Amino acid sequence: MSDGERRDMGSKLSFGRGRPGRTAVTLPDCDVPLAEMPSPSLLRDDLPLPEMSQPEIVRYFTNLACLNYSVDTGFYPLGSCSMKYNPKLHEDLARLSGFAQVHPLQPIETVQGALALMHELQGFLAEITGMHAVSLAPAAGAHGELTSILTVRAYLEHRGESRHKVLVPDSAHGTNLATVSTAGFQCLPIASDARGNTDLAALAEALDEDVAALMLTLPNTLGLFDQNIVQIAQMVHETGAQLYCDGANLNALLGQVKIGDLGFDVVQMNLHKTFSTPHGGGGPGAGPVAVKAHLAPFLPSPFVGQAANGAYVFEEPEHSIGKVGAFHGNFGIMVRAYAYIRSLGAPGLREVSENAVLNANYLLACLREAYDLPYERRCLHEVVFSGSRQRAKGVHTSDVAKRLIDYGFHPPTVYFPLIVDEALMIEPTETESKETLDAFCEAMLVIAREAEEEPELLRSAPHDAPLRRLDEAAAARHPVLRWQREDQA
């Protein structure tokens, strides 16, 4: 597609492209008796559908599809999202008819293969996280968070304890705070220290017998491993609270360390991130929850168990919080995760995290002279820079991100985590080559020079996209979710 065609795609929808009387199909003459039409009061004669020829429609939608940016079309360094390449083989496997065409209401004796897969996957995930039991029911990461905290709440209530507060570090994903609120707890923020770890003094001050849990992301959203994690676990448990791990960043730890061994009681995993499923734009996903033995009786149903005769069955844990979604979770995502884990094996999974961490540190080393590094440490799977140096020239992080579009890259996560001024959060993942990383670094270094010498170039970017600067605040506060005719808008 030429630059002109790209810009044209952004200028109008199909509604502005038709001509009266133009049609995409020619129907043969009717050779059956005409049926009586419904009452005219039920018919509309003003449907403003675009009237286009077939080639016009085909070209319109093909060109529109070509505007999509995905991990299949280019480097996608979105921080905290693990946009890794997803092996196509797994897509084929997820589409095997025995998996893709089963119905959740079929008798379980006709879906033993699917249940066997779920049962084995529960075991794999328990082994990877060092936990005792796994529920595959949650359908997304945030859903897994909520399920985890509801499980903790049920456990505490069963013990007759009434606790009202959940502690969340100031670097946490926003979903953590939403989880706390939705689960009916009061959220207390905990500061991070100068090295990006949880501030132990602040934690000690906040911990009391009214605290139900501490929600900790590991590595945290700064891409840093909390060096005090063992001590934190001890402090939390001494007050009778539970330690929850937001496992969104599990890509950094696969095969290196088990979450359970560090002292966590419960962890949610994002299968769609860590275990290779195409994602973004709202799903589908899967957010299984793994727990230590004392929390297992409170997990949501169904849990896949095995009867004495070897048959796989759905079971409900003794004090289950009940169902957290329809049926049995997003099964297609489980098939992909199962295939990924079995294909790589234990050594392969360890290699995933090694390369993810290596790639992020390569970016750190290449870009640290051009962008400020708020924490002088080696990172794990993602690196967070600050655009504060560029801001002195009147250029903001969002300008850097927009300029990257001109160089053909998806922008990284910006302005998150909130505790980093002008944050630029880059997660390369393990599937990118050195050549791709070098090309990205080159673009970032050129942009840093442009910020010094031609800042307006960044402030007015992107220059080659179909649409340029959108009013994002207006889009969020006054969303227009459907097309309207101009005279009705």
Place this chain on the structure above:
Amino acid sequence: MKWLWVLGVIAALAALSSACGGGDKAAPSLSDADLKNIVMVT
């Protein structure tokens, strides 16, 4: 040997898939009453 390993994984998943009576292999049969209900709901 890695390709042999991957072939093994494919075979394992194919076997699990075969152990499910889904889709064209065992489409659930619907009675006339079921069909009527579905039509009425839709």
